[in-house]
Amino acid sequence: MGLLDGRTALVTGGSRGLGRAICLALAREGAKVAFNYARSDPEAGALVETLRQMGAEAWCFKVSVLDKPGLQGMVRDIEARAGTIDILVNNAGVGQVVPLALMEEEDWDRMMNINVKGAFLCSQAVLRGMIQQKRGRILNISSLAGVKMMQAPVHYSAAKAALKGFTEALAKEIGRYGITVNCLAPGVLDDGVSGNLPPAKKDDYLRHCALGRVGSFEEVAEMAAFLVSDRNSYMNGATVVLDGAV
Ligand SMILES: NC(=O)c1ccc[n+]([C@@H]2O[C@H](COP(=O)([O-])OP(=O)(O)OC[C@H]3O[C@@H](n4cnc5c(N)ncnc54)[C@H](OP(=O)(O)O)[C@@H]3O)[C@@H](O)[C@H]2O)c1
Numbered sequence: 001m002g003l004l005d006g007r008t009a010l011v012t013g014g015s016r017g018l019g020r021a022i023c024l025a026l027a028r029e030g031a032k033v034a035f036n037y038a039r040s041d042p043e044a045g046a047l048v049e050t051l052r053q054m055g056a057e058a059w060c061f062k063v064s065v066l067d068k069p070g071l072q073g074m075v076r077d078i079e080a081r082a083g084t085i086d087i088l089v090n091n092a093g094v095g096q097v098v099p100l101a102l103m104e105e106e107d108w109d110r111m112m113n114i115n116v117k118g119a120f121l122c123s124q125a126v127l128r129g130m131i132q133q134k135r136g137r138i139l140n141i142s143s144l145a146g147v148k149m150m151q152a153p154v155h156y157s158a159a160k161a162a163l164k165g166f167t168e169a170l171a172k173e174i175g176r177y178g179i180t181v182n183c184l185a186p187g188v189l190d191d192g193v194s195g196n197l198p199p200a201k202k203d204d205y206l207r208h209c210a211l212g213r214v215g216s217f218e219e220v221a222e223m224a225a226f227l228v229s230d231r232n233s234y235m236n237g238a239t240v241v242l243d244g245a246v
Helices: 019-026 041-053 070-080 104-135 154-177 194-195 200-207 217-227
Strands: 008-011 032-037 058-062 089-091 136-141 177-187 239-242
Touching: 008 019, 008 058, 008 070, 019 032, 019 041, 019 194, 019 217, 032 070, 041 058, 058 070, 058 239, 070 104, 089 104, 104 136, 104 154, 104 177, 136 154, 154 177, 177 217, 200 239, 217 239
Parallel strands: 008 032, 008 089, 032 058, 089 136, 136 177, 177 239
Antiparallel strands: none
């Protein structure tokens, strides 16, 4: 018996990095897994193959989290194949290392759009089905940079902090339908958006982290799989920090 047997999950930004690891963890726990992505065709195709080899039903969609009609079409497609989506993981995100003084308006907009507006559009796209079945789990992937005062790019911190507020307000709004909304805030991980972190920043993180190391995608994915499961039934509107004690 897996934690997620019989459930259907949609993971945004599943082609690489943390999203990929979450897809693998959810599939291992018995879920049918759909994910979207923006550009990485070979990686997405390879992941679908791997998920199917694990015995999971799996689909991928090249649809941006900012493409509202595309997202609606994707949700209809998933629902036709697998039934209502039970789990949404708003993982798709981007990072950028740039000081505020040099930040272009386009940098700010891209950061807020992909990280925050994307979560809004994806949540809205799946909510009708979740409300109808009076069941659902939404997990938003924030970051330590959004919940703790630390030296991080200002637009990234602002976007990730917005996801915490988004989580709390949405949890209040839709708890009555049996849908929970939670947030997971990882510290620095060994790749992905932290890949461009200047070495001095990474050293500083390691100095402050009680475990003395960065986290892995797999460690965060394990937590995500539990958080979206029925075993996690009373947590709602919460932000779980996974950072080795920084
Ligand atoms: N890595 C870390 O240290 C860390 C720490 C804390 C929080 N996080 C958060 O974890 C999440 C994943 O980060 P990551 O490190 O795994 O990043 P990553 O390796 O760069 O992967 C980002 C994923 O998001 C997808 N994506 C980007 N823009 C998209 C769009 N417009 N529409 C749909 N998908 C899009 C990418 O798709 P393509 O492959 O097609 O580009 C890719 O699958 C982010 O929200 C990030 O802020 C990461």
